[in-house]
Amino acid sequence: MSLILVIDDEKSIRKALTEILVSEGYKVDEATDGLEGYNLIKAKKYDCILSDIKMPRMSGLEMLDKLMHEGLDTPIIMISGHGTTDDAVDAVKKGAFDYISKPPDLNRLLITIRNALDKASLVIETTNLKRKVNGLQDIIGESEGIRLIKKTIDRVAPTEARILITGENGSGKELVARWVHEKSQRCGKTLVEVNCAAIPSELIDSELFGHEKGSFTSAIKQRIGKFEQADGGTLFLDEIGDMSLSAQAKVLRALQEGKITRVGGEKDIDVNVRVIAATNKDLAKEIEMNHFRLDLYHRLNVIPIHIPSLNERREDIPMLTKYFLQQICSDYNIKELQIDEEAIAELKKHNWTGNIRELRNVIERLVILCDDIIKASDVKKFVFPILQ
DSSP states (O other), X not given: OOEXXXXXXXXXXXXXXXXXXXXXXOEEEEESSHHHHHHHHHHSOOSEEEXXXXXXXXXXXXXXXXXXXXXXXXXXXXXXXXOOHHHXXXXXXXXXXXXXXXXXXXXXXXXXXXXXXXXXXXXXXXXXXXXXXXXXOOOOOOSHHHHHHHHHHHHHTTSOOOEEEEOOTTSSHHHHHHHHHHTSTTTTSOEEEEEGGGSOTTTHHHHHHOBOTTSSTTOOSOBOOHHHHTTTSEXXXXXXXXXXXXXXXXXXXXXXXSEEOOBTOOSOEEOOOEEEEEESSOHHHHHHTTSSOHHHHHHHTTEEEXXXXXXXXXXXXXXXXXHHHHHHHHHTTOOOOEEOHHHHHHHHHSXXXXXXXXXXXXXXXXXXXXXXXXXXXXXXXXXHHHHO
């Protein structure tokens, strides 16, 4: 059942709209002005919002502008008895789904709401499908650290600022990078990922910048590097702390000048790439040991995002556990298992050296080995003895 918020400073209008919508099978909340409506929207998820324009404390247009700036995707229908054509145009420009004059025509109002709900449903379905195809998972958690990360992503993703993500192995650095790209202006272009630790030092130049045919013994044809592949999009340099000093110098040049040169080539190639880097190392110590360039560090560390370890946010374990249970059971096409509170308490006691990745593996093991309800005895039997 869809939940609709009606915002109007006239009690008679609110009650009339509420009665109509309830009779059509909708659930309805009410707010007396834009400020109260804004606070309700921040606290609860609505499927559609009906708002007057002229209201005390915060007008409908002020509320609309604020919500659109914050990235709200819920359709908002503006309704006004005092508005002008300019108000209607302004509302739609600011992001309103539609504009209806008072007194509203009942049929038009209901059709507009239905269309708004259909569009919202289609957007959600398309987004979920895109995430599934791209392997993009939600960032799960309500701890202070995770809320700060989500807020930072929303704020910096639309910019072109470079980001340095730090955190332990398995904490979710790659997922944060993917969400930054997903919410950026470059989301329609490619996100290219490079694990610097997995590439031998003698091949990193070719991997990043490409090479010309014949530039070395095994270069039997021209190769396009990761910087060129990511042109117009985002390049994620994972484990940047493991990159050789010579490759660091070339990455620095690419960031400073927006140009790269293929191995064995002489021509400069322009590249337009947003770089997101990540590491599990303490780069300050790496700089002290002359293993990492200070100038590159400053180029990369425009926006730092630190991901807390799972041990630092144990309050998220129940939510993560239930999320992984649902996901894994769906992948195995089996009935979703339940987990009791004592079992979750046992999971919260564990020292999660592998962070989120380790927790997911543990939940997958429990799904395979347990019956319908995962109990504390199952956790002790199948998890801790194996890990100790």
